[in-house]
Amino acid sequence: MKELHPFDCVKKTLPADVTLVAVSKTRTIEEMMSLYQAGQRDFGENRVQELMKKKDQMPKDVRWHLIGHLQSNKVKYLVPFITLIHSIDSEKLLSEVNQQAKKQNRIIDCLWQVYVASEETKHGLLPIEIEQLHTSDTLHKYPYIRICGIMAMGTLTAESKQISKEFAQAKKLFDMLALRSLQPHEMRILSMGMSNDYPIAIEQGSTMVRIGSKLFE
Numbered sequence: 001m002k003e004l005h006p007f008d009c010v011k012k013t014l015p016a017d018v019t020l021v022a023v024s025k026t027r028t029i030e031e032m033m034s035l036y037q038a039g040q041r042d043f044g045e046n047r048v049q050e051l052m053k054k055k056d057q058m059p060k061d062v063r064w065h066l067i068g069h070l071q072s073n074k075v076k077y078l079v080p081f082i083t084l085i086h087s088i089d090s091e092k093l094l095s096e097v098n099q100q101a102k103k104q105n106r107i108i109d110c111l112w113q114v115y116v117a118s119e120e121t122k123h124g125l126l127p128i129e130i131e132q133l134h135t136s137d138t139l140h141k142y143p144y145i146r147i148c149g150i151m152a153m154g155t156l157t158a159e160s161k162q163i164s165k166e167f168a169q170a171k172k173l174f175d176m177l178a179l180r181s182l183q184p185h186e187m188r189i190l191s192m193g194m195s196n197d198y199p200i201a202i203e204q205g206s207t208m209v210r211i212g213s214k215l216f217e
């Protein structure tokens with residue numbers, strides 16, 4: 001049996017109302033099962049192919065989260081079972097998820113991925129773009145999508161002030177969208193915080209952290 005200490009250490013530091021998504025990319029089924037046996041059910045992957053393969057080998061009650069960039073042609077594989085897509089980064093993707101979800105008659109929970117980091121490489125929409133998309137005119141076109149909130153990634157830096165500022169920006173957008181939503185209770189997820197920066201994210205109002213390396217070290 002594997003040592004569960006890293007998992008328990010992280011769990012202890014999380015407030016009860018913050019959901020932990022265990023990011024299991026590159027991890028083996030055995031490593032994932034040790035978390036499962038400790039009670040973990042939410043798992044996140046950033047690649048569809050890897051997620052599909054692991055889904056077949058993991059227990060059926062795992063809740064799967066797609067946290068990485070999603071290509072339109074892969075959407076159809078996820079739609080039957082995915083718990084949450086964290087990475088809506090274009091209207092084109094929103095439209096594709098809606099179309100596949102309609103075919104399979106299932107409403108899909110999704111998050112806008114907001115770009116707040118100061119790095120060129122991160123995917124996501126600008127806050128202003130999300131504000132424009134998050135209107136009844138747009139969302140009415142996609143009835144098979146339920147927007148539940150926002151996902152943000154901080155800049156990979158040791159400058160905690162910088163990260164804190166970025167997460168505060170995401171929180172501000174999240175609150176604004178909730179105010180403007182027709183179903184404000186559906187805006188309930190602010191997905192931010194990884195191994196390096198999750199305490200800062202929680203300070204800034206995160207309700208869901210996506211932690212990988214720190215759980216498995």
Ligand SMILES: *Cc1c(COP(=O)(O)O)cnc(C)c1O
Pocket residue numbers: 023025046067068153193194195196210211212213214
């Ligand atoms: C890999 C990854 C994480 C987890 O990162 P760690 O530093 O291992 O905790 C979280 N979110 C996304 C989008 C990722 O790709």
